[in-house]
Amino acid sequence: MCYAVGNTIWFYYQVLAPETQTYPGPADVFFVAVVPFAVAAMLTLPSRSLSPAARARAIVDGAIVGAALLFISWILVVGPLFAQLGEASWIYLTVY
DSSP states (O other): OHHHHHHHHHHIIIIIOGGGOOSSOHHHHHHHHHHHHHHHHHHTOOOSOOOHHHHHHHHHHHHHHHHHHHHHHIIIIIHHHHHHSOHHHHHHHHHO
């Protein structure tokens, strides 16, 4: 729902009123709000009941994959961007 609201606001500013577009804009609040809901949905995703050990193992496996992807993207994309941007810009980049 947050993603749909964000896209609707983005469409308004991008197509119907491009001269009033701001960065970060009101749509960005909804795009950032999607993340906690997505994490909560993924934690409740398994349909079969898992033992506490199996649930912990699944969470640790996901954390390992996420950390590996973060490490690779940091080296290839985010690190060079931080080196080029000023302090105010990397604060926005950190939020998004």
